[in-house]
Amino acid sequence: MKLEIRGLTKRFGSFTANxxxxxxxxxxxxxxLLGENGAGKSTLMNMLYGLLEPTEGEILVDGxxxxxxxxxxxxxxxxGMVHQHFMLVPVFTVAENVMLGREQTSAGxxxxxxxxxxVRELSDQxxxxxxxxxxxxxxxVGVQQRVEILKALANDAKVLILDEPxxxxxxxxxDELMRIMRELKAQGTSIIFITHKLREVKAVGDRISVIRRxxxxxxxxxxxxxxxxxxxxxxxxxxxxxxxxxxxSGAPVLAVxxxxxIDPRGHQVVKDVxxxxxxxxxxxxxxVQGNGQTELIKALMGLVKLDAGRVLLDGKDISNQGPKExxxxxxxxxxxxxSHDGYVGGFSVRENLVLDLYRAxxxxxxxxxxxxxxARNAEQRIDxxxxxxxxxxxPVSSLSGGNQQxxxxAxxxxxxxxxxxxxxxxxxxxxxxxxxxHKRIIEERDRGTAVVIxxxxxxxxxxxxxxxxxxxxxxxxxxxxxxxxxxEIGLLMAGASVGEGGAA
Amino acid sequence: MSEQKAAPPAAEPVPEQPSVKSxxxxxxxxxxxxxxxxxxxxxxxxxxxxSTEEVIDSLGYFFSYPWDFFREAGTAVWEAYAALVDGAxxxxxxWRRTIxxxxxxxxxxxxxxxxxxxxxxxIGAQGQMLVGALAGSYVGxxxxxxxxxxxxxxxxxxxxxxxxxGAIAGVLKARTGAHEVIVTIMLNxxxxxxxxxxxxxETFQRPNSDNLLTPVVHDSAAFPTVGGLHLGVILAIxxxxxxWWLLERSTLGxxxxxxxxxxQAARTAGMSVAKVYVSAMAIAGMLAGLAVVMNVLGRQDAxxxxxxxxxxxxxxxxxxxxxxxxxxxxxAGLLFGALSSGGLGMQSGPGVPPEMAQVLQALIVLFVAAxxxxxxxxxxxxxxxxxxxxxxxxxx
Numbered sequence: 076m077k078l079e080i081r082g083l084t085k086r087f088g089s090f091t092a093n094x095x096x097x098x099x100x101x102x103x104x105x106x107x108l109l110g111e112n113g114a115g116k117s118t119l120m121n122m123l124y125g126l127l128e129p130t131e132g133e134i135l136v137d138g139x140x141x142x143x144x145x146x147x148x149x150x151x152x153x154x155g156m157v158h159q160h161f162m163l164v165p166v167f168t169v170a171e172n173v174m175l176g177r178e179q180t181s182a183g184x185x186x187x188x189x190x191x192x193x194v195r196e197l198s199d200q201x202x203x204x205x206x207x208x209x210x211x212x213x214x215x216v217g218v219q220q221r222v223e224i225l226k227a228l229a230n231d232a233k234v235l236i237l238d239e240p241x242x243x244x245x246x247x248x249x250d251e252l253m254r255i256m257r258e259l260k261a262q263g264t265s266i267i268f269i270t271h272k273l274r275e276v277k278a279v280g281d282r283i284s285v286i287r288r289x290x291x292x293x294x295x296x297x298x299x300x301x302x303x304x305x306x307x308x309x310x311x312x313x314x315x316x317x318x319x320x321x322x323x324s325g326a327p328v329l330a331v332x333x334x335x336x337i338d339p340r341g342h343q344v345v346k347d348v349x350x351x352x353x354x355x356x357x358x359x360x361x362x363v364q365g366n367g368q369t370e371l372i373k374a375l376m377g378l379v380k381l382d383a384g385r386v387l388l389d390g391k392d393i394s395n396q397g398p399k400e401x402x403x404x405x406x407x408x409x410x411x412x413x414s415h416d417g418y419v420g421g422f423s424v425r426e427n428l429v430l431d432l433y434r435a436x437x438x439x440x441x442x443x444x445x446x447x448x449x450a451r452n453a454e455q456r457i458d459x460x461x462x463x464x465x466x467x468x469x470p471v472s473s474l475s476g477g478n479q480q481x482x483x484x485a486x487x488x489x490x491x492x493x494x495x496x497x498x499x500x501x502x503x504x505x506x507x508x509x510x511x512x513h514k515r516i517i518e519e520r521d522r523g524t525a526v527v528i529x530x531x532x533x534x535x536x537x538x539x540x541x542x543x544x545x546x547x548x549x550x551x552x553x554x555x556x557x558x559x560x561x562x563e564i565g566l567l568m569a570g571a572s573v574g575e576g577g578a579a
Numbered sequence: 580m581s582e583q584k585a586a587p588p589a590a591e592p593v594p595e596q597p598s599v600k601s602x603x604x605x606x607x608x609x610x611x612x613x614x615x616x617x618x619x620x621x622x623x624x625x626x627x628x629x630s631t632e633e634v635i636d637s638l639g640y641f642f643s644y645p646w647d648f649f650r651e652a653g654t655a656v657w658e659a660y661a662a663l664v665d666g667a668x669x670x671x672x673x674w675r676r677t678i679x680x681x682x683x684x685x686x687x688x689x690x691x692x693x694x695x696x697x698x699x700x701x702i703g704a705q706g707q708m709l710v711g712a713l714a715g716s717y718v719g720x721x722x723x724x725x726x727x728x729x730x731x732x733x734x735x736x737x738x739x740x741x742x743x744x745g746a747i748a749g750v751l752k753a754r755t756g757a758h759e760v761i762v763t764i765m766l767n768x769x770x771x772x773x774x775x776x777x778x779x780x781e782t783f784q785r786p787n788s789d790n791l792l793t794p795v796v797h798d799s800a801a802f803p804t805v806g807g808l809h810l811g812v813i814l815a816i817x818x819x820x821x822x823w824w825l826l827e828r829s830t831l832g833x834x835x836x837x838x839x840x841x842x843q844a845a846r847t848a849g850m851s852v853a854k855v856y857v858s859a860m861a862i863a864g865m866l867a868g869l870a871v872v873m874n875v876l877g878r879q880d881a882x883x884x885x886x887x888x889x890x891x892x893x894x895x896x897x898x899x900x901x902x903x904x905x906x907x908x909x910x911a912g913l914l915f916g917a918l919s920s921g922g923l924g925m926q927s928g929p930g931v932p933p934e935m936a937q938v939l940q941a942l943i944v945l946f947v948a949a950x951x952x953x954x955x956x957x958x959x960x961x962x963x964x965x966x967x968x969x970x971x972x973x974x975x
Contacts, residue, residue, distance in 0.1 A: 376847070378846070378847065397849070398846065398847055398848070398849045399849030399850070399851070400849075401849075402848075402849045403849070408847070410847055415841075415843050415844070416843050416844050416847040417844060417847070418841075418844055419836075419837050419840045419841040419844050419845070420840065420841065421840045421841075422836070422837065422840065426833070430837065430844070430845075430848040431847075431848035431849050433830055433833055434830065434849075439830045442829050442830050442831060443828055443829055443830070444828055444829060444830055444833060446828070
């Protein structure tokens with residue numbers, strides 16, 4: 076099936092999210108759509124999948140113009156989509172999930188066997204290796220994603236849209252996904268692969284279209300240099316490497332001793348973790364999402380209670396003392412989910428820049444806010460961190476992801492720190508802002524701050540860390556240096572036994 | 580699933596996000612409100628037309644003299660609304676009545692607004708008023724004191740009692756996570772019975788009366804009147820100014836607004852969500868206490884279990900209509916005061932049922948509560964809403 080997009084435009088009020096996009100997806104090709112967050116990739120895909128109606132332009136399937144009023148129209152036309160967030164029923168089996176919405180019944184009774192057989196058949200045909208009788212909730216994320224792909228294939232999808240499929244996967248799972256993508260391609264399925272990761276594009280793509288500010292700014296072949304692709308994506312040349320000198324790390328500032336955290340459902344999510352972060356070093360915490368990193372950091376900040384163990388700052392026990400005290404003690408915190416924990420969306424940039432600083436004498440006295448000082452602070456930070464906003468009074472929710480993150484980062488960096496804890500500091504942030512935030516993190520390290528970075532992006536971990544702790548299933552399975560190969564860290568992330576190093 | 584993010588075993592209960600939007604986002608826009616009021620007047624006009632005898636009669640010969648119908652209808656609507664306006668602002672007396680009725684609505688409405696900004700749906704103004712009334716009147720009628728001091732003490736008693744009653748809901752929410760809507764509704768009932776209990780006591784019983792009502796407060800505890808209007812009403816404006824300052828200029832207000840908009844981010848930033856809940860409910864209760872002061876120390880009403888009337892509930896409407904801002908609440912309170920006062924004018928005027936003012940109030944509420952309906956009715960392309968929903972799609 077050949078899919079063509081001609082002059083597709085989508086406007087929201089005065090904002091043009093997609094501007095005259097032309098694309099052709101040939102049968103059996105892997106077409107990469109490369110672009111920063113906010114470039115308009117998702118808007119484009121949502122139009123292709125019938126979730127949004129184009130303002131102008133047309134979509135052609137095998138030369139025939141089509142209109143998709145809803146996803147079911149798109150599915151009927153042979154388009155399948157695997158969303159970033161899976162749409163699966165966890166307590167159903169794989170087969171049940173796949174047949175959901177197109178149940179075969181005999182005399183009003185579900186025909187489970189037929190569904191299971193169909194799944195097995197599809198799975199074998201495309202080399203997906205999925206057991207139809209397993210419960211989805213018991214499957215690893217990588218396999219759940221394959222179930223999503225199966226769902227699309229069961230609908231006879233000829234064009235498969237994969238929206239940032241690698242964000243939730245381990246390096247090994249990413250390799251497996253790429254194998255599957257090649258297999259699908261060999262069988263004639265076209266794939267639209269949305270990503271902002273250059274490495275993946277080069278590994279698997281046949282053709283690359285780069286989108287910037289709602290326009291296709293160019294196409295490239297996979298053998299183009301990474302720097303060239305990045306430049307197309309951002310619109311200027313980008314320094315992909317974080318330049319940092321080796322520095323001698325100092326004394327331990329933050330120490331975690333035998334920390335155990337139990338979540339409200341009674342699961343041990345952090346298991347006997349011991350770590351230390353030294354002055355002037357970046358400790359990277361690597362691991363696949365959901366292996367206890369989130370809870371470890373929240374416990375460090377006093378946002379969740381430790382079940383056992385303790386946290387020491389400069390040798391002083393700060394376990395379970397609450398975020399206010401942790402912040403006051405000189406810990407800077409960039410939370411993992413910025414819109415959830417990092418800022419108040421309805422608050423202005425100005426207010427968010429003092430969200431955890433307003434208690435300081437500089438910004439308030441006797442319970443009254445010093446608005447002049449708060450406004451001055453905002454001007455300085457906006458300038459210093461190059462926050463792109465209409466004004467200091469603009470609500471943060473209307474900024475781009477990168478600028479929202481800059482607001483959080485600017486706030487946390489605007490006071491003297493002993494420790495900086497940053498979780499996913501560049502998630503959903505454009506390449507230009509990533510470069511900037513990374514630079515600031517290294518500057519903070521060079522100033523002698525102990526920096527702890529949690530990231531599920533290995534590239535980021537490698538770029539910043541002086542030491543890397545890998546977490547799997549709530550434990551630190553190894554502490555290594557960034558000169559070890561990616562494969563080895565990948566194995567640790569997948570739970571292989573400790574290769575080298577031990578608890579720090 | 581990929582959603583393995585465990586909710587923290589929080590030291591303080593934090594309401595579940597992100598599926599639930601912050602309550603502030605429900606509020607009607609200014610346009611919504613104006614359109615709602617206009618629509619209410621239109622629908623009200625239709626109701627007036629069909630509840631006026633002359634108009635109905637004229638329908639009997641509509642096909643012979645259709646203009647009669649339109650003339651009668653026009654006259655009926657004009658007269659009814661003229662009577663409404665006249666009753667609300669037509670004379671010195673009606674102005675005084677409007678202001679006197681608006682003052683308690685404004686005070687209690689401010690309490691609801693303030694709590695709302697902190698993310699709390701305070702249904703408890705009614706109960707907070709009752710308890711405040713009991714305390715304020717007790718100080719007012721039981722003790723003998725020099726004039727100024729007596730008034731201040733009675734006022735403080737009412738405000739503090741209302742505040743304490745409000746704080747109960749705040750503490751329960753902060754400590755146990757109990758939903759404030761349920762708790763405040765229950766506390767309203769409890770307050771009603773507490774009042775009845777005390778009214779049955781000899782100390783609170785008016786001498787030589789078989790009814791459950793207290794003596795009125797001594798003149799030394801009553802607000803002075805100027806031109807028939809007690810000066811307590813000034814406190815409603817003072818309260819609005821204070822609430823504005825608190826919300827926009829104080830650190831506590833900053834915390835309240837942050838917690839109201841995003842409790843997780845507020846907590847992460849080191850704010851105490853519990854402190855905000857308790858103080859917001861306490862201040863809301865104090866404002867409800869101030870509302871009832873208008874009756875007890877202003878108009879010198881005797882306290883019965885009906886002293887709060889329906890002010891505690893209308894306060895919720897006033898707050899929402901006023902978009903939970905102090906200025907909006909003042910304006911909405913004045914509007915409702917005027918409608919209530921004008922309703923009396925209609926009563927004595929033409930052959931329109933006196934309930935029409937209440938019907939208008941109800942219609943305004945209905946149209947404010949259903950912005951989607953309004954937008955459909957006036958065919959407004961609602962850019963904001965569409966944008967907000969689809970904004971999710973912009974992220975590449």
